[in-house]
Amino acid sequence: MANIEIDAPGTSHLLIGNESIARGTLEAGIGFAAAYPGTPSSEILGSLAQVAKKMGIYVEWSINEMVAMEAAAGASFAGIRALVAMKQNGVNVVSDFLANLVMTGIGTGGLVLVSCDDPSAISSSNEQDTRPIAQWLDIPLVEPGDFQEAKDMTKWLFDLAEELGTLCMLRSVTRIAHARGNVSLGELLKKQHKAHFDQVHDLKNVMPTTFMPVPSSLRHYFLHIKIDKAREMFESSQFNRYIGPDKADLLIVTSGSCWLYSQDAVKALKLSDRVGILKLGTLWPMPENFVGKHLSKSEKILFVEEIDPFLERNIMEIVANLPPSSPRPNFYGKRSGHINAYGELNPDMVIKAISIILGLTYEPRDVEYSKKAETFAKGNVPERSMTFCAGCPHRATFWAIKNALKLDGRDGFVTGDIGCYSMALGPAGFFQVRTMHCMGAGAGVANGLGKLAQFGFDQPVLAVVGDSTFYHATIPALINGIYNQSNFILVILDNSATAMTGFQPHPGTGMTAMGKPTKVINMEALCRSLGAYVEVCDPFDLKGTTSTLLNMMSEGGGAKVAIMRRECELVRAKKEKPPYRVYVDAEKCIGEACGCDRLCTRVFLCPGLTWDKEAGKSKVDEVICSGCGVCVSVCPQGAIIREAA
C-alpha cells in the first residue's frame, strides 16, 4: 500500500480510490477509524492502520460492521471525527443502528460512513446498490467521480456532517476503490484530539445530553429539516458539474465511475459538440434546481449508472414535479433497456447506448482483424476457473469432508457462507457446499436443518465458516444450536487470517490492526465454555481429519465444533521456505492405466499438479507448487514423492 501520510501538499501520487479516501480522512483530521474487512473496501482501514501511530489516531479492525459503526458513533459522541468503512453487505448489517442514529443525530465529531459497492459482485456474494439505503434512511450521500474526488469529498464530508449534525455517507464502487489514479495531496490536519462526552448540552436550561431516537415523530421531522438544508447546500456543490454544448442532441446524467466511462464514450465517438454530460457528485438529497436547470439542455436524456436506477427514478420524480408547461424529455436508461439493470458498466456499453439512441455506427478496429482475432481467441483460450491456491488448507479440508460424508453414507451435506471457502461450491472444493448466503448464514441454516428429525430428516449437516467469520457472525448461531439442541457440526476453517480480503488480523490472532499484541480469544475455549463438544484437526492430515469428522457424525445429537487449523498458505509462504520438494516419480505413475481415474489431476485439482499429455503421466509444476506435500497421500500408487526441502 502507498504511504498516505506523506506531508507534501501539491504533489501528485498514484493512489487507489481507497487510499485516496484514507488520505482524505487525514486531511480532515480524524481521530478514530473502525471497519470490518470486505472487498473492495478493505484498504481504507488497512492504509490508515499503517500510519495510525505516526498520525496519532486510533484505528481498529472491529469484530463486525455493526460494532465498527457503533464504536465510531461513540467517538463522534465524544467529539472525535470518526470514519467507518465497509462493503455493501456491511451496510445491511448496520442498517438497524443507522435507522436509530439518523434520529438521534451524531455528536460534535463528524461521522462518515464509506460504503464500497461491488457491481457485478466481482468479489462478493451478491450485487447490491447502497444508494437507495441512504435515501430510505435519510442520510446525505455523495459519490466520487474519480480518484481526486475520493479524497476531496471525504475531507469535505466531515465538515458537512458536523454542520448538519447527522451521519454522512460516501458511496464508492470497485472501479474507484480498487482502480488507481492521480491524486494531488492537500495539507494534513494534525489535531490535538480531546475527547469528552459533554453531559450537559445546554448550559442555560441544564439539559442533559442524550442520544435517543424518541420522540420518534418529532425526531423524524427534525431529520427532514437537516435533509432540506443538505439539499440547499448541494445546489451549489463543486462536485456537480456539466460539460458539453448549451443545446445537446443527448444529455447523459451520471455519477461515480460511470462519469469516467461516459467521458471515454463521448470521446471515442467524437461527439463532444453534440452530447453533454451532467455529472452528479451529491446524490441524496438531490439538488433539484441544479438538475432541473440542466435537464432543459436536451430532449433526450440517458441515465448512465450501475446496479439500481437511482438517478433515473429520482430525476423522473423531479421532472414529474416541473410546471405543466415544461418540456417532457425522452428518457433512456434501465427502464428503456439501453443500459443494463444489472452488472457493472464500461465505456463500450455507454458507446453502444449512445450509438443506438443517435443512430450511429462504431467500429473501433478493422473488421477483418476483428473477425480473425475473435475466431482465434474463441478456439484457443481455455477456461480458467478460480480455485484454492496451491497448498491451501481448505482443499485438504474439503477432501476430508467429501470422504467422510461418503463413508458415512447418509447423504450428508455442507452449508456455507462467504470467504475463500465459498469456492467449495465448485470444483475447487469438490462441489461440497450446498448453500451460500451472508456471513454466518451456513451455521444459521444448519440450526434449522438440525431440528428436522421429527419430520424424518436423517442427513448429517456440516456448516463451514472461516475463522474471521466465526467471530463476526457465527457465535449467536452456535449458542442457539446448543441451547435448542440442534444437530449439526460447525466446521471452523481456521487459517489464522481474514484471508480473502488481505490477511487482516481478527480476535483469534492476538494482534490488533495497529500491530499491537493483544489477548487471543481462543475459539476452542470459547466453544467449550458454551458446552460444545470440540475437536481440533490438522487438515493436512487427511486420514485423521476424515476419521474425526466421521466419528463426530456417527456419535449423534447436539451442536458440535470441529476446528480445522492450518495457516493460510499465502501467509506461511511470506515467512518461510516450502517444507518439501514435491515431484512425481515417472516410474511409479502409471497414468490412465492406474484405475485411480487420475485422482490427483482430475479430482484433487491442485494447480501445482499438471498432466503431461505426451508422457501420459502427472507432473508437478515447480513454479506453482507450494511444497505442502498433501497430494502425496492422495496418490494410491505412492508415485508423488516429497523430500524435505
Place this chain on the structure above:
Amino acid sequence: MTKKQLAKDPLNLIITGVGGQGNVMISLIIGNTFVRDGYFVTVGETYGASQRGGPVMSHMRISREKQYSPFIPDGCADIILGMEPVETLRMLGRYGNPNVITIINPRPIYSIDVTGGHAEYPDLDKLIETVKELSSQTWIINATEEAQKMGSHMFANAILIGALVGAGVLPLDKRSVESVLRETFPKEIEANLAAFNKGIKFVRS
C-alpha cells in the same frame, strides 16, 4: 519532469497473466514512474477473488491531458504485456488491433479446467504464431525460464518490466524506472535490477 511525446493519447497498456503472477506489482512500478514524470495514469485491475488462479488483467491508460477510465475500450490496446500465453491471446481477441505491440512470456500456467480434462490448452508454437499474426510487433521473452536460472521464478516480473522499457514502446527513462524499482524492492534490489537489465538486453539483442 519533462513530458516526452506519447505515440498516442491516451496510450493504452494491458498487463495480463494469472492471479499471483505479479500483475499488480508491474502496473504499480510502471504507473508510479509515469506519475512522477507528470502524466495522468489510470490503472484498472482485476483482483480480489482473482488472486485464486483466475485470469487477471491490468488496464493502464497514460495521458498528458486527463484522467481516463480504468477500462480500455474493446479493440483499443496499444501494448499488451502477456505474462502467460493463452491470457495474452485472450486479451488480443478482445482488445487487439492491427497496430498492437505484444511482449509475451511463453511459459504456460495450466488452469484446473485444462488439468482436469475439461478444456484443451492449445499447441504452444501455434499459439505464438497466432499472437505474432495478430500483433504489429512481437517480442518473445522467456522470462520464467531466465528467472529460474537466476534462482527464482519471481524475478520474471523484473525481466518483463525490463523488456517493456527496453522495447522503447513507452516514453520511459531507464533510470526513472530503476529508482522506482529500488523503492519497491529494497530487500532484493540487486537481483531485481539485474533481472530488469536482462530484460532490456533481451529486446535489444
